[in-house]
Amino acid sequence: NAGVTQTPKFRVLKTGQSMTLLCAQDMNHEYMYWYRQDPGMGLRLIHYSVGEGTTAKGEVPDGYNVSRLKKQNFLLGLESAAPSQTSVYFCASSYSGPGRRFKDTEAFFGQGTRLTVV
Amino acid sequence: GESVGLHLPTLSVQEGDNSIINCAYSNSASDYFIWYKQESGKGPQFIIDIRSNMDKRQGQRVTVLLNKTVKHLSLQIAATQPGDSAVYFCAENKKEYGNKLVFGAGTILRVKS
Numbered sequence: 262n263a264g265v266t267q268t269p270k271f272r273v274l275k276t277g278q279s280m281t282l283l284c285a286q287d288m289n290h291e292y293m294y295w296y297r298q299d300p301g302m303g304l305r306l307i308h309y310s311v312g313e314g315t316t317a318k319g320e321v322p323d324g325y326n327v328s329r330l331k332k333q334n335f336l337l338g339l340e341s342a343a344p345s346q347t348s349v350y351f352c353a354s355s356y357s358g359p360g361r362r363f364k365d366t367e368a369f370f371g372q373g374t375r376l377t378v379v
Numbered sequence: 380g381e382s383v384g385l386h387l388p389t390l391s392v393q394e395g396d397n398s399i400i401n402c403a404y405s406n407s408a409s410d411y412f413i414w415y416k417q418e419s420g421k422g423p424q425f426i427i428d429i430r431s432n433m434d435k436r437q438g439q440r441v442t443v444l445l446n447k448t449v450k451h452l453s454l455q456i457a458a459t460q461p462g463d464s465a466v467y468f469c470a471e472n473k474k475e476y477g478n479k480l481v482f483g484a485g486t487i488l489r490v491k492s
Contacts, residue, residue, distance in 0.1 A: 265422075294479065301387050303468060303484035304423070320481065351422050355480075367413065368470075368480055370422030 263287050267352050267371035274342040274378045282337040282374050284352030292355045293335035294319075294368065295327060297348040304351065310335055342378045350374045387466065389487040398456040400486045402469035407450060411472040413480065414443060414454045418465045423482075426454070426467075456488075464490045 265286045274280055284293065291312050296304040296319075306319030310329040324346060326338045335354075339346060353368040392398045404412070410431040415423035429436045429443045429452075436443050442455040452469050466487050470480040 292479070296482070303387070304482040306479065306481055309479050319479070353422075367425050367428065368423075370424070372422050373420075 265352055265354055265369050265371040267350075267374050269374060270372065271375050272377070274339075274376065276342060276344060276378060278342050279338070279340050280342065280376075281339075282350055282352075282376075284335045284337070284354075284371060285333055286335075286352075286354040286369070287333065288354060288356070288369065289332070290354035290356050290369075291332070292368075293329065294353045294355075295325070295335065295337045296351045296353065297321065297346075298351060298373075299348050307337065307350075342376075344378045346376065347378045348376060350376060387485045387487050389489060391489045391491060392459050394459060394461060394490055394492050396459055398454075398459045398463070398488060398490075400454045400456075400467050400488065402452040402454075402483050402486075404450050404452060404469070404471045404483070406471060407447070409471040412443070412445065412452050413470045414441075414452075415468045415470060415482070416463075416465045417468065417485070423468060459488075459490050461490045461492055464488055 268283045294309040295307040298304050305321045307325050308319050308327040310316045313332040316327045328336045351373050352371045355368040413428040414426040416426050417423040427438045427441050427443050429445050440457045444453045466485045468482045468485045470482045
C-alpha cells in the first residue's frame with residue numbers, strides 16, 4: 262500500500278517556466294489537499310478537492326491551479342513560476358471531512374516536492 | 380498578496396522530561412483538531428486528534444488538552460525521547476474552507492540527551 266505518492270521529489274525551474282506536480286493516492290480517499298511549507302514555517306493550504314471533478318481555493322491559491330480529473334490524482338500546476346514559489350509542496354488526502362466518523366478526517370501526507378525557482 | 384509568516388518557535392527539553400507544546404486556534408466554530416509530527420525531510424504524520432466536545436484525550440505517551448474558552452490546544456509528551464525531536468503542528472477544521480484542515484505555524488521540539 263503506497264499511500265500518498267508525489268512526483269517529482271525535486272525540481273529546479275527558471276522564472277516563467279511552467280510545471281505540474283502530481284499527487285496520487287491509493288486509499289480511495291475523497292478529499293485531497295495541496296500545501297506549501299516555507300523554511301522554518303508551517304503548512305499553508307493552497308487548494309483542495311472534496312471529490313473527483315471538484316476543486317476549491319485554500320489560504321494561498323494565487324499563482325497555482327489544480328485539477329482532479331480522477332479520484333486518485335490531484336495535480337498542482339504553476340503556469341509561470343516565480344521565485345516566491347520556491348517551497349516544499351506537500352500533498353495530503355483524507356477519507357472525508359468532519360461530521361462523519363471521527364478518524365476519517367485524518368490526513369495522510371506524501372513525502373513532499375522540493376521546488377526551487379531561480 | 381501573500382502574508383508574511385513567522386519563524387517557528389523552538390522548545391528545548393531534556394531527555395526524560397515532559398514536553399508541553401501549545402497551539403492557539405482562531406476559529407471558535409472549529410470542531411475538530413489534530414496534532415501532527417513532522418520529522419526532517421518527511422511529510423507530517425498523525426499523532427492524536429480531539430473533537431470539540433472533549434477536553435482531553437490520551438494516547439501512548441501523548442495527551443491533548445482542549446480549552447475552548449480561550450481557544451487553546453496543547454500536546455503533552457511524557458518522558459520525551461530523542462526520537463520525539465521534530466516539528467509539531469496543530470491543525471483545526473476550518474469551516475470557512477469547507478470543513479478542511481488548516482495548520483498552525485508549528486513548534487520545533489529539540490530533545491537534549
